[in-house]
Amino acid sequence: MTKLTVLNQAHRDAGGKMVDFAGWDMPLHYGSQKDEHHIVRQDAGMFDVSHMTVIDFRGEAVQPFLRRLLANDIAKLKTTGKALYSCMLQEDGGVIDDLIIYYIDEQHYRMVVNAGTTEKDVAWIESQLDDGVEIAVRKDLAMVAIQGPNARDKAMQAMPEQARTIASELKIFVGAFYGEWFIARTGYTGEDGFEIMVPEGEAAAFWDALLEAGVKPCGLGARDTLRLEAGMNLYGLDMDETTSPLESGLGWTIAWEPAERNFIGRDALERQKADGVKMRFTGVLLEDRGVMRCHQKVITAEGEGELTSGGFSPTLNRSIGFARIPKGDSKTCEIEIRNKRLQALIVKPPFARNGQSCIDI
Amino acid sequence: MSEIPGDLKYTKSHEWVRIEDDHLVTVGITDHAQAALGDMVFIETPEIGAEVEAEEACAVVESVKAASDIYSPVGGEIVEANANLADSPESVNEQPYGDGWIFQIRVGDTDELEGLMDAEGYEAFCAEEE
Known part of the structure; x- marks a missing residue:
């Protein structure tokens, strides 16, 4: 009901x-x-x-x-x-x-x-x-x-x-x-x-x-x-x-x-x-065009992880997400979307607050 | 009530088809479809030159909410894709039958066009789906 x-x-x-x-x-x-x-x-x-x-x-x-x-x-x-x-x-x-x-x-x-x-x-x-x-x-x-x-x-x-x-x-x-x-x-x-x-x-x-x-x-x-x-x-x-x-x-x-x-x-x-702790939790910002969605695969130099959240940021006009990935210093990663690998940056959230972008694009 | 132009053909997966000449058709998604999907933020158009079959997924529209496949209404060769959608995906919401067109196909077998619905048929189909 x-x-x-x-x-x-x-x-x-x-x-x-x-x-x-x-x-x-x-x-x-x-x-x-x-x-x-x-x-x-x-x-x-x-x-x-x-x-x-x-x-x-x-x-x-x-x-x-x-x-x-x-x-x-x-x-x-x-x-x-x-x-x-x-x-x-x-x-x-x-x-x-x-x-x-x-x-x-x-x-x-x-x-x-x-x-x-x-x-x-x-x-x-x-x-x-x-x-x-x-x-x-x-x-x-x-x-x-x-x-x-x-x-x-x-x-x-x-x-x-x-x-x-x-x-x-x-x-x-x-x-x-x-x-x-x-x-x-x-x-x-x-x-x-x-x-x-x-x-x-x-x-x-x-x-x-x-x-x-x-x-x-x-x-x-x-x-x-x-x-x-x-x-x-x-x-x-x-x-x-x-x-x-x-x-x-x-x-x-x-x-x-x-x-x-x-x-x-x-x-x-x-x-x-x-x-x-083997995994770290971070923000990701897609550099290529496209939209990240939860559960898509994240590939880093330290190994593979997964997007836990993903979507389109109207403030940044870009796709953003959160990912759980192996611990390491990687600053970039790839996101697998429909069998293609797209480039993304590993960034520290927040992406936007108080009407403003918090990330330099 | 969504807009359903009388001069177009329609699929059960909510694409519209405009027959430009005997072998060339333009494809987009219907007003009903764009309203259901919500604000478009990214359109993945097919590669020009690709051979597609009828009902094959060949493009993707991503709204704020989700990604949805777009199916080719007929078999043939993709001869044009709407490059303006890269910067203006919202055209699909604003002018689904105009600037929001997605791709053009050179049709292999024009008999396949016979299987598409006309405006009246599509309107009834949408009403049934509700």
């Missing part, structure tokens, strides 16, 4: 081309994926991300529990509303999901996980649950991401006055409550903006107010090219249960200190580090 977000009718009214995404009927685009991409880099676009799942963690034992559950350390969060990006790992170091967690207070944290992984995430969390921790899966909340250089200004126009004051004071990567709303200055595009959770019953009116304020609806297609340009991983493509964060460009999200914090997957990651 296909699931619908509370904004489904709004997407159809806006001419959304609807597709199945992880069991959800979601808009791929509303006419032109490329135009939507540029709107986010240059002005303000909005995405319905209500298919993602909000989980509240409460209780007196919530801090020690989350310090064991997550590879990043929630003890880094010291101010109310501050967010942290983390992986949740299996014992063998494979990635169950990547997520954002917000510190609300000492006995309350709020997590946002991917849509396609929700069931297994919740099952895993429940299997690990300690006494003194309760979770609530917040199916009653819708979520809209408003992104772009003008996103904050336009989104604030669409908010009730009190919410506007709260939103205007938010620092980057911090969220705050306005009643049942939760407004966070976060995103997945490499642009400034908000991700806003609202009760389902209020979502359609808020969406309409955003339209009124000149925020353009954008689909999952643009969301993918924006995150790729911004150098952000996508779960299921760039990492999954069979890869560790160390092979996925996510080493920076592992909190090794303090050494006595025994998070799930730590032993496996330490062994992997001691043995030497």
Whole structure:
């Protein structure tokens, strides 16, 4: 049974081309994926991300529990509303999901996980649950991401006055409550903006107010090219249960200190580090004409690897991707596309953020 | 509703065919196809001089979303490919029946043209596919 977000009718009214995404009927685009991409880099676009799942963690034992559950350390969060990006790992170091967690207070944290992984995430969390921790899966909340250089200004126009004051004071990567709303200055595009959770019953009116304020609806297609340009991983493509964060460009999200914090997957990651990680994760920029796609073969001087993500960058007007390749110093590689080998450069992401290219072409 | 010019022939794989003279045809993808595929970002045209068979994959259109094969409607020799698409792949979206043409074939057996659909037939075919 296909699931619908509370904004489904709004997407159809806006001419959304609807597709199945992880069991959800979601808009791929509303006419032109490329135009939507540029709107986010240059002005303000909005995405319905209500298919993602909000989980509240409460209780007196919530801090020690989350310090064991997550590879990043929630003890880094010291101010109310501050967010942290983390992986949740299996014992063998494979990635169950990547997520954002917000510190609300000492006995309350709020997590946002991917849509396609929700069931297994919740099952895993429940299997690990300690006494003194309760979770609530917040199916009653819708979520809209408003992104772009003008996103904050336009989104604030669409908010009730009190919410506007709260939103205007938010620092980057911090969220705050306005009643049942939760407004966070976060995103997945490499642009400034908000991700806003609202009760389902209020979502359609808020969406309409955003339209009124000149925020353009954008689909999952643009969301993918924006995150790729911004150098952000996508779960299921760039990492999954069979890869560790160390092979996925996510080493920076592992909190090794303090050494006595025994998070799930730590032993496996330490062994992997001691043995030497064989693969590196990098960005690639196609020099020849063409479009790289995930799973295409990457040939380097050190051996073969694979594209984990690939696509067309509207900002660079070139094809970009992420690749998992053997460790080494190669600065160039070849990509096998339909039995032809095309030239590509090995580059460090991001490719584009804050309306600008980050790569010299 | 997508545009389906009355003077063209059509394939089940959503190419259009314009018969220029007895043996020369121009090929592109239909308005319906370009709309379904989305913004074009790269078109791989066939090599001039290549011999192709009917229903053989001979070109590729890449949209932001995915790569799709383009099939030759008839057998013959590729005599022209649209070089402008290298810099303007969006022509396929904007003018699928005009500047967005993809290649021309010198047809081997003109009887093969008889098997193609006319505009009415293609419209019914699209409606059935929906």
